[in-house]
Each structure stands twice: as structure tokens, then as C-alpha cells.
Amino acid sequence: MCGIAGIYHYATDAPVDESILRRMTGVLRHRGPDDEGYHLTSRVGLGHRRLSIIDPAGGHQPIYNEDGTIAVVLNGEIYNYRELAEHLESCGHRLKTRSDTETIVHLYEDYGEACLSMLRGMFAFALWDGRKRQLMLARDRLGKKPLYFADINGRMIFGSELKALLEDSGLSRRLDVAAMADYLSYQYIPAPRTIYEGIKKLRAGHYLIVRSTGVQDREYWDVDFSTAESHDEGAWCRSLIEALHRSVSQRMESDVPIGAFLSSGVDSSSIVAMMNRVTEQQVVTVSVGFEEEAYSEAADARWFAQLHDTEHHEIIVRPQAVNVIERLSWYFDEPFADASAVPAWYLAKAAREFVTVALSGDGGDENFAGYRRYLFDAIENRIRKVAPLSFRRPLFGALAAVYPDAAWLPQPLRARATLRNLTLDPAAAYYNSVYGAMVDHRDHLLGRDLRKELGDYDPFEVFLDHFNRARTDDPIARVQYVDFKTYLTDDVLTKVDRSSMANSLEVRSPLLDHQFVNLAARIPSHMKLRGREGKYIYKRAMIGMLPSLVLDRRKRGFVAPIAEWFRRDLKDMANSVLFDKSSYDGLIDRAALAHLWNFHQAGHRDYSRPLWAVFMFRMWQKNFG
Helix, strand or coil: CEEEEEEEECCCCCCCCHHHHHHHHHCCHHHCECEEEEEECCCEEEEEEECCCCCCCCCCCCEECCCCCEEEEEEEEECCHHHHHHHHHHCCCCCCCCCCCHHHHHHHHHHHHHHHHHCCEEEEEEEEECCCCEEEEEECCCCCCCCEEEEECCEEEEECCHHHHCCCCCCCCCECHHHHHHHHHHCCCCCCCCCECCCEECCCCEEEEEECCEEEEEECCCCCCCCCCCCCHHHHHHHHHHHHHHHHHHHCCCCCCEEEECCCCHHHHHHHHHHHHHCCCCCEEEEEEECCHHHCCHHHHHHHHHHCCCEEEEEEECHHHHHHHHHHHHHHCCCCCCCCHHHHHHHHHHHHCCCCEEECCCCHHHHHCCCHHHHHHHHHHHHHHHCCHHHHHHHHHHHHHHCCCCCCCCHHHCCHHHHHHCCCCHHHHHHHHHHHHHHHHHHHHECHHHHHHHCCCCCHHHHHHHHHHCCCCCHHHHHHHHHHHHHHHHHHHHHHHHHHHCCCCEEECHHHCHHHHHHHHCCCHHHCCECCECCHHHHHHHECCECHHHHCCCCCCCCCCHHHHHHCCCHHHHHHHHHCHHHCCCCECHHHHHHHHHHHHCCCCCCHHHHHHHHHHHHHHHHHC
């Protein structure tokens, strides 16, 4: 894994400032501590920091084609590079390295922009075509690897992380108020926005073409749920096992030590079990747990590791973990409020002591409807089919108004959110299910001037755009699509990338191989969510590979105990950060914040999610504001 950065004066003859390029590349050293390289001409500069995984001796970047007219810098891995290299050599190309990166330049020579369809991997790359005086910036299909860019007065500047772009003092750091509203709704900032007005994220499955005539943003791939295929369970199970075997095998290609993250869930367990089938070597596994037993999966992961005779390592994250929060906010570059970033950072740190590459189980819930919210959404949609909105809105609205909103109720009786959802259309209801705990407080927390500047902007528009783009009428498939385009890319994969690269660890996700995703998208949703059971068909496929204790275990999320931390070990630090005099900037309404804080401290309600969001925003300000 690596970090890339660059500058292209596409509309002027201004020379690239080499000192800026080197600073941009240098600030990404944690992503690639092993090597650095540059391509520099009068108007274009590419920089690269390398974490050596494939061909450590020969894979120095940038890598060029035979006559040196095409240069590429890559962050990521191309898993099918061996087949591509054989194909390219049969076409007459002379490959000078064993690096996966070199296949990109030659594919581009032969196929142009269409080369993207031939790449199987996780990547963000910059390719300079000296003959056409054209820069191509591309990001992988699911968005595993990040790429940020700013187009300013005929100058394209880009990098793997926001902080690389900030090394150019010519970039404005003006806060994007719409992004601020997005953040206090989603807990992250959905692409293409960033916290800064003039800097964008390249969206997953997209690429940019930059030439003297301007910049074009093009989509080359999208997950497609439009065609559900009818096969029996046995056929689907065989297809899934074959696809998983292929995906895991390709991701075990490495010239450095490789292992896996292990929780007690089906996804990571299936990855470890398949690794045991693929290799004769003992698999290295790493897990994380908490002192608070209600949140910890460490004991179950330890049991599974013993069952498969892995070399298992375990770390317990204690409340003292708050000491890393300020460092985490620096690595994330912009406000990010998924609190599981804390244990994710510790998990990556522990893994890096033993391996350089780790496989993860990310993507299983999105592929196979594993989140419990899919079940609730399906139940609500069944009610919508038999009861018109004109009936539902007054009845369920009245019930929701009087229903107790209390965390002390048993989980099956916490029905207020469901009653509220039944007064809404399907898009608004699912949005409320996923983000309602934040949205309910957003407008109160935003400062008055900020609310005025926002006008009638509603962050729901981001969600609704994806909801309407899904090429399917199946309700479950539609919300799966939305999660792929929002939560997975901008929350889960952002968390994985930053926490792992902060520790110079490469993480690979077999369940997010785009061909595996394509296969899962063709499975009818009734075979994913069967009755009250999510991941039905995937669990069926795993019979024989995983014990019933894993397959039947109730899903437990990867959640940090921040509600308890705010009332104990984190209390003093959080109080200082949230209510420091320097925070009188009008961006956050202090009275609304104090109300949430006091009610949370009194134990009346769990307001840890909005409190954590404001806390991480203030920590970001300390680093970048």
C-alpha cells in the first residue's frame, strides 16, 4: 500500500513547484515508509510513497512504459496482475519488473481508458500520458482506496489524503457548510464533498481525465442489482464458495507476511477458514476486545482461532485508548465520527507487529443483507403494501407521539422509530433508521449563522440521489445499493484505510472483490434475508466450513463503548474539548450541546453519538482548523 500525490498545470505554462510536491509526498510517509519516487517535468509532477508488498526490489515508482512517455503512480494492489502480465507479453510488451503497477501503463497503451475494466483490485492511481499531455486519475470500483483533488484556476492538485493537498498554501481552507451539515447527519462526509469547499473526493468507480481543455469526471462501474437470477440454493452455495476461494487466493499473493483480522462473526471467520484451505502455512490472526464484556468479541474469536490452529494475537482496548484520539483525527484529515475507528486503529497496530498485509471480512453485511436494519425495513415495507400512507400517517404518527422513547425498554419494545418510519416513504424511513439518531439533533447543534447560510439545503438529498439511482424495484436491493454508495465507501472503508495506513498495514477485503460483489448482487433478496435471518444464503454456503456456533451466533457490531467512556474515563477530556472557550466560533450551538451533555451524564439518555460527532469535530479543528 502506498500514498500518491501530484500537481498538473493543465491550462497554464506555470512550472510545478518541486518543494510543494515533495512536501505533499512527504506528509504521506506513514502510508509508504519503504521508498519514495518522483516524476517531474515543467507542468506535471507525480510523487509516490511506497509500502513494499509485491516485488520489493523492482517495484520502485513511478513506473514507465518502454519509451518513457507514460508514467504511473499507484496506491493499492492489482490482484490479477500475473494474468495481465502474460497477456501483455503475448502482445509484444517488455515488462521490466514483477510489479503489479507496471501492468497499468501497458494496458493503458493498448486499451486507453478502457483498461480500468480489466483491473481486479483496490487502487487509486495517477497516470501521465506525455504524448497526449493528459492526466488520468482513477479510483477502484468500491472505493477502498481514497483520492482527493482540487481544480483551481487551471491547476489540478491531488493526493491520497487531504493533508497532502493542504501542503499547498494556495488552497483555501474555507469550511464547506453543506459538508458540515452532512457530517452532523451521517457522522462522515459523503463523496464528493470534503470538509473544505474547494477540495473534492473522487467517487468510487470514477476517473478524471485532465487535459488542456478542462476536466471530465466519468463513471466506469456501478454495482447492479437489476437482474436477480433464479437458481437453487445448492447452485448459489457452490458459486459463492468458488468465488470466495478465488478471491481469497488472489489476495494471499504477497512477498511479505500476511494474516487476517478475526472477530466472532461469519464474515471474518469465513475468510480465515478459507485461508486455511488455500495455504499450508499457519494463518496469523488478530482480534480486539474491550474490558466491557457486553461489547467484546475477544473470547469468541479466541475460541475460533484455537479451532483452526491459527497463530492468534489479541489486544484489549481500555478507556486509556482516548490518548490516541487526537492522533486519529490527524490521520482522518476531516471530521469522522464512527467511534469504531478507535478499536480499528488498535487492531491494525497489533496486526502490524506480526504481518504487513491483513485480510478482513468487510462487505459481508452489504452483500448479503446482514444488518438488522434490513429486517426492520422489510417489515415496514410489508406494512406499507397493505396500508396506504393516508391511513398510516395519522395512526402511526399519533402512536409514535405517545410511545415512550426510552433506552431502558427491552429491544423488541423499542418501537418508536418503527412507528415513525411507518409515517414516511421508504427512502425517508430507511434514512431515519440509519441516521435518525444524528439527524434528530443536527439542526439544534448547528450554530444559528451556519443554519442561515445553509438555507434550505437538506443532507437527505445525498441519500435520496443514490436511492433513486438504484436500478431495481426490490426494496432490499435498493437499500443495499444505497449502503454500498454511502455507508460502505465513506464510513467503513475510510475507517479501514486510515486506521491501517496510519500503522503502515495493508488491508485486503475478499468479500469486496468486484466480481464477488457482482455475483452477490444477482442473488434474489429473499435468499439473503430469509424470515428474520440475514446472510441466509452465505451462511448456507459456509456449512461445512464454519461450526454452527459461528453460523447461529447473534450478530454483534464492532462498537466502542463510548457511552460509558463519556461518563467515566473520557469525561474530563471531552468536557474540556467540547466547552473550551476557543470553541466560541458559532459553528456549534453551545446551549444545545450542553443539554445533550448534561442529560447523558445524568444517565437519562444515551446521547453518545451526537456528542462524539461534536467531540471529533473539535479534535479535527485542533489539528487542521
